Amino acid sequence: MGKWADGTGTLGLAALEVPLEVAASYRARRRGLLGRDGVTGALLIVRTNSVHTFGMRFAIDVAYLDRGLRVLSVVTMRPGRLGMVRPRGRHVLEAEAGAMAGWGLRPGAQVSVRVTEDPSRAG
Numbered sequence: 802m803g804k805w806a807d808g809t810g811t812l813g814l815a816a817l818e819v820p821l822e823v824a825a826s827y828r829a830r831r832r833g834l835l836g837r838d839g840v841t842g843a844l845l846i847v848r849t850n851s852v853h854t855f856g857m858r859f860a861i862d863v864a865y866l867d868r869g870l871r872v873l874s875v876v877t878m879r880p881g882r883l884g885m886v887r888p889r890g891r892h893v894l895e896a897e898a899g900a901m902a903g904w905g906l907r908p909g910a911q912v913s914v915r916v917t918e919d920p921s922r923a924g
Contacts, residue, residue: 813913850890860898
């Protein structure tokens with residue numbers, strides 16, 4: 802995918818579609834899931850290869866994706882943790898803990914992203 806923008810869309814995993822939020826602007830990427838009590842579906846944070854859960858209210862699953870949106874690794878992080886940097890990682894997918902296992906998301910899986918851009922949210 803070329804230029805990323807904040808918005809919503811759908812994450813495609815094999816035969817499954819998951820609601821998706823995209824955090825592409827500096828502000829949206831910095832905020833991530835902080836201050837929330839949960840997430841419906843997943844959050845894609847573009848142009849990053851590491852995340853933290855300081856200030857988070859709930860545990861999350863984190864999938865590190867390469868530039869082609871192939872899953873490099875999937876980890877569950879409790880609040881107050883610093884994730885390892887994934888050198889080949891280009892994007893991070895976040896969801897509530899346990900969600901990714903339920904979706905069958907594992908290393909090597911290919912995901913797709915269909916974005917509905919919202920110009921009012923671009924930053």
